[in-house]
Amino acid sequence: MTAATSDAAPATKGGLRVGVQKFGTFLSGMVMPNIPAFIAWGLITALFIETGWIALIAGGAEHLPDWVGLIGGFGQSIVDGELTDNPGLVSPMITYMLPLLIAYQGGKMVYDTRGGVVGVIATMGVVAGAGIPMFIGAMIMGPLAAYLMKQLDKLWDGKVRAGxxxxxxxxxxxxxxxxxxxxGFFAIAPVVKGLTTVLGNGxxxxxxxxxxxxxxxxxxxxxxxxxxxAINHGVFTPIGTDQAEQTGRSILFLIESNPGxxxxxxxxxxxxxxGMARASAPGAVVIHFFGGIHEIYFPYVLAKPVLIVAAIAGGATGVLTNMLFGTGLVxxxxxxxxxxxxxxAAPGTHLGILLSVLLAAAVSFAVSAVFLLASRKRDLAAGDAGDLSAAIAKTEANKGKSSAALSSLGAGRTGDTATALRTREIHKVVFACDAGMGSSAMGASVLRNKFKKAGLGDISVTNVAVANLDTTPDLVVTHEDLTDRAxxxxxxAIHVSVKDFMSSPRYDEVVELVREQRADEDATATAEPVGASAPAAAGTTATAGETDAAEQADGGERILTLQQIRAHGSATNQDEAIQEAADILIERGAVTPAYAKAMREREASISTYMGNFLAIPHGTNEAKGEILSSALSFxxxxxxxxxxxxxxRFVVGVAGKEGGHLDILQKIAILFSDESKVQTLLDATDEQALYELLGSVNE
Structure with missing residues (x-):
């Protein structure tokens, strides 16, 4: 009984589509972290402008208290005994705060905090020179100034006298x-202002x-x-925000975001x-409509590409409805x-917006129904045969990475694996990698932890080299390049393929399917696997004992010390990074110089990228003789x-002798499976800070 499922491969490099996608992703990276600021400005605008909610409730701006006008920017205050117009919050926030936030984020993406600060300074020139909200200017000047600053710093890097x-x-x-x-003030501002005007006029x-x-x-x-x-954040957001400041609303915010x-x-x-498309669609409706994760419906369109006509018809209907009702968002x-x-939604536009969503949904539903009914007989005869699963893989390839939202489609992704898991009890799971040293150990740790949290701690999860696999596992997890060998x-066995061992959505699917399997068993059948878990527990204890023994054999030294950590690596490419990780292990006396070559050979066969910015280069199975003691470099x-x-961003060099490294490697896996902890490691200031954060894995 063999079944396999695989993570989506990343989008291929090159090509116009990938270029536009990367450009759009970069724009999105500048805008999306600042969406809370846009929302705050939008709420203030909706509440306090002359045509806002408070004025609507009060029966007109003339009935408003003075403090509302001061916030909205249409009131006056007494300064030095004279009545003076007050700028309020609405105009300064859109003119200065929002563009400068975008500029800082863009600069930081290019050159960390230094790039962000220089990007803000440069963008201030564009903002002051144009006199209008400069979102496009911020998207240009923030990254540009940061990039140029980075190049300038390289000119005198290492040449400045100490102190x-x-x-x-x-x-x-x-x-x-x-x-x-x-x-920015004299040259860029006029150009960007002209570009903004042209786009707005269009x-x-x-x-x-x-x-x-x-x-x-x-x-x-x-x-x-x-x-x-690229369209949404490069055109709709900046022009729409400018329109919202002038009129209190913009229809542009509804073109792409309409869930209809x-x-x-x-x-x-x-x-x-x-088939699976029909079974998973109701759950996808909730995620799409209420959660706002639109990518959940993309695989359904890719599975039957003619449905793009339904999406276009629905989208055009929604836009037309919003035009007729004069609706928009703030x-x-x-x-x-x-x-x-x-x-x-702008005050007084809720009904029109809701109607635009409903009509867009009705039109796309009607068109989709025609296509689905027309091909239903043919589809039933052919069977769905994993079409949705293939479409999900294609969607992730288009996105360039795995999607947590798409993993919720569950059984649609696991395909034959789901059927296999329902017909076979799972007691032993084995992770297999080329050397059985690092990647599989970390993957096994992540899945073991997920099983425990799901109340399935009796399932044995171990790791071996693919060459040492036997016939005892119920389920085998391998890198997609090793599945055929496994x-x-x-x-x-049931076979599950993953692209990386750290953050594959396959894990959650397997855990959920096993949990459903257990839920279908009666109390007696459930008790038997628990009783049978004693050997697995003993095996786990033995592994821990082997770890302790190995550490004692190494003289009680810690596998990861402060001297084996570098906060600012000097490598600029993969090969240099592998050598840097190996050099630390060599300096520690944990491996011979020949081990670096073995690490490269291992990388040439299967990537040691684990996900969440982590790679763990290590030697091949044949190079274990080059390992003198267990150690890690970080x-x-x-x-x-x-x-x-x-x-x-993180390279952990691995040298494991007699399993002595496994315990700490498993703890690192748990650490890197938590994105918040990964961010903490990224923010650490120096080696000491990193060591303190990693201290728990050394215990």
């Missing part, structure tokens, strides 16, 4: 920031000629291919679909949940290392 570093760093950033602010022309719904022909396919960020088109498609699948709605859309060794990099297409 003068702070002086040079501060004055170089200050002087360069001043220059860029002047460039939108107004589309609205005036009733052509704005045509934009859906571009937006809806772009959403499915994850290309919409996706809702209609999912409802059609729930009624007229077949700020971007992110995520595109019906809840956030209703909260951000099947030859254990043909009767290197963090200020800039991501390209690890065969994945971004790595």
């Amino acid at each position: 003068f570093e702070m002086l040079v760093n501060n004055f170089s950033a200050g002087i360069f920031g001043m220059i860029m602010a002047l460039v 939108v107004e022309w589309l609205v005036a000629h009733q052509l704005l719904p045509v934009v859906s022909i571009l937006v809806e396919p772009a959403k499915v291919l994850f290309l919409n960020n 088109p996706g809702l209609g498609i999912l409802l059609a699948f729930a009624i007229f679909g077949i 700020a971007p709605a992110s995520p595109g949940s019906i809840i956030s859309i209703m909260v951000m 099947k030859l060794k254990t043909p009767d 290197v963090r990099y200020d800039e991501p290392i390209d690890w065969e297409g994945d971004q790595v």
Whole structure:
């Protein structure tokens, strides 16, 4: 009984689509972290402007108390005995706060905090020079100034006399920031202001000629291919925010975020679909409509591409309805949940917006139903045969990474694995990697921890080299490149393929399916596996004992010490990073110099990227003779290392002798499976701070 399922491969490099996607992702990275600021500004605008909620409730701006006008910016205050217009909060927030936040985020993405600060200085010149909200200017100047500052710093890196570093760093950033602010004021601001005007006029022309719904022909396919960020955050958000400041609302915020088109498609699948697509659609409806995660419906469109017509028809219907009713939002709605859309709706527009969502859903439902019914007989004859699973993989490839939302489609992704798990009891799970030393140990630790949290602690989860697999496992987890080899060794086991051992969504699916399997058993049948867990527990204890023995054999030395940690690695590519990790192990006396070559050979066969910015290079199974004692090296990099297409900030070099490294490696796996803890490691200031954060894994 062999079944396999695999993580989606990342999007291939190159090509116009990938280029636009990366550009859109970068724009999104500048805007999305600042969405709370947009929401705060939107709420203040909705409440306190002359046509806002408070004025509407009070019966007009003339009935408002003075403090409302002061906040909204249409009131006056007495300064030095004279009556003076008060700017309030609305205008300064959109003119200064929002663009500068975007600039800081963009600069920080390019050159950390230093880049963020210089980006803000440069953007202030654009903001002051244009006199209008400069979102596009911020998206240009923030990253540009940071990039140029980074290049300048390289010119004198390592050439500054000791003791003068702070002086040079501060004055170089200050002087360069001043220059860029002047460039922004005199050169960039007029250009960006003109560009903003052209784009705004283009939108107004589309609205005036009733052509704005045509934009859906571009937006809806772009959403499915994850290309919409360039349009949404590069055009809709900056122009829409400017419109919202002037009129209190913007229809542009509703073009991409309207959940109606996706809702209609999912409802059609729930009624007229077949197989796993039909079974998973109702759950997807809740995530899409209330959670606002639109990517949940993309695989359904990719599984039957003709449904893009339904998405376009629904999207155009929603835009047209909003045009007819003059509706709009006061700020971007992110995520595109019906809840956030209703909260951000301009006063008096809720009914029109709700109608636009319902009509968009109705149209996309009707078109989808026609296509699904037309192909239903053919689909039933062919069977769904994992079409949705393949579409999910394609969706993740378009996105460029795994999706937690898509993993909720559950059985649709595991395909034959789901059937196999329901017909076979799972008691022994084995992770297999090329050497059985690092990757599999960390993956086993993550899955073991998930089983325990699910109340399935009786399941044995171990790791071995793929060459040492036997026929005893019920389920074997391998890297997707090793699955075929594993099947030859254990043909009767259930096989699950993953792209990385650290954060694969396959784990949650397997745990859930096993939990459902256990729930279907009676009390007696449930008790038997628990009783049978004693050998597994003993095996676990033995492993721990082996670890202790190995540590004693190493003279009681800790496997990871402060001297084996680097907070600022010097490598700039994958090969250098492997060598840097090996050099630390060599200096420790844990391995021979030949071990570095074995680490490269291991990497050439299977990547040791684990997910969550972590790679754990280690030697091949044949190179265990080069290991003198168990040890780890830990290197963090200020800039991501390209690890065969994945971004790595942490490299843990592994040398394991007689299992002595496994205990600490498993603890590192648990640590890196928590994204908040990964961020804490990224924020650590030096080696001592990293060592203190890693101290618990050494205990």
